[in-house]
Amino acid sequence: GAVVSQHPSWVICKSGTSVKIECRSLDFQATTMFWYRQFPKQSLMLMATSNEGSKATYEQGVEKDKFLINHASLTLSTLTVTSAHPEDSSFYICSATRTGFANTGELFFGEGSRLTVL
Amino acid sequence: SQQGEEDPQALSIQEGENATMNCSYKTSINNLQWYRQNSGRGLVHLILIRSNEREKHSGRLRVTLDTSKKSSSLLITASRAADTASYFCATENGNKLVFGAGTILRVKS
Numbered sequence: 001g002a003v004v005s006q007h008p009s010w011v012i013c014k015s016g017t018s019v020k021i022e023c024r025s026l027d028f029q030a031t032t033m034f035w036y037r038q039f040p041k042q043s044l045m046l047m048a049t050s051n052e053g054s055k056a057t058y059e060q061g062v063e064k065d066k067f068l069i070n071h072a073s074l075t076l077s078t079l080t081v082t083s084a085h086p087e088d089s090s091f092y093i094c095s096a097t098r099t100g101f102a103n104t105g106e107l108f109f110g111e112g113s114r115l116t117v118l
Numbered sequence: 119s120q121q122g123e124e125d126p127q128a129l130s131i132q133e134g135e136n137a138t139m140n141c142s143y144k145t146s147i148n149n150l151q152w153y154r155q156n157s158g159r160g161l162v163h164l165i166l167i168r169s170n171e172r173e174k175h176s177g178r179l180r181v182t183l184d185t186s187k188k189s190s191s192l193l194i195t196a197s198r199a200a201d202t203a204s205y206f207c208a209t210e211n212g213n214k215l216v217f218g219a220g221t222i223l224r225v226k227s
Contacts, residue, residue, distance in 0.1 A: 004160075043217045048211070049214060091158070095160075095161070109160035
């Protein structure tokens with residue numbers, strides 16, 4: 001099956017610093033990537049949809065300037081949490097599709113990145 | 119907004135028993151998917167059932183879909199300790215997947 005790699009798997013940072021999380025599709029070209037946030041024992045909340053070469057589409061309530069998303073190539077999307085604060089601590093998961101559609105079962109997930117902001 | 123809602127929220131069973139999880143959704147769909155998530159890991163796609171299908175099997179998994187009731191169920195037969203995980207249903211909203219709250223399944227050996 002298709003492989004999506006997410007890095008780092010966990011990161012601890014000081015309040016006020018920025019953290020970058022990478023999501024790579026290793027064996028396919030991902031026209032669309034999705035970024036999710038998950039709180040403990042809760043479901044995934046879609047943050048934004050990222051299409052290669054264009055600006056990300058953010059969900060309502062997600063701060064664009066806080067969570068910068070870049071999808072510069074067909075195999076890499078990055079999420080940068082800027083000026084992180086303790087309330088940004090969470091589990092961030094990316095997913096990628098080669099078809100451009102999320103509803104076909106061809107959606108592959110990274111292993112997630114756990115961010116802890118002190 | 120979350121479209122799929124699962125019940126129960128948590129389920130604890132003995133190895134060998136069957137586990138049934140239910141999902142309800144609110145709008146019309148083209149298909150419904152079930153995913154599994156081990157603790158602290160990413161999601162793994164389990165099965166997709168189309169709106170014109172009523173039942174689908176994959177190994178020890180059996181999924182049903184009732185579009186008139188806007189509900190789906192996931193049955194895991196002969197459960198194993200390794201089935202311990204969270205299970206989510208997901209429906210589409212445009213080109214996005216919306217996940218339900220999930221069921222935490224614990225299989226005791």
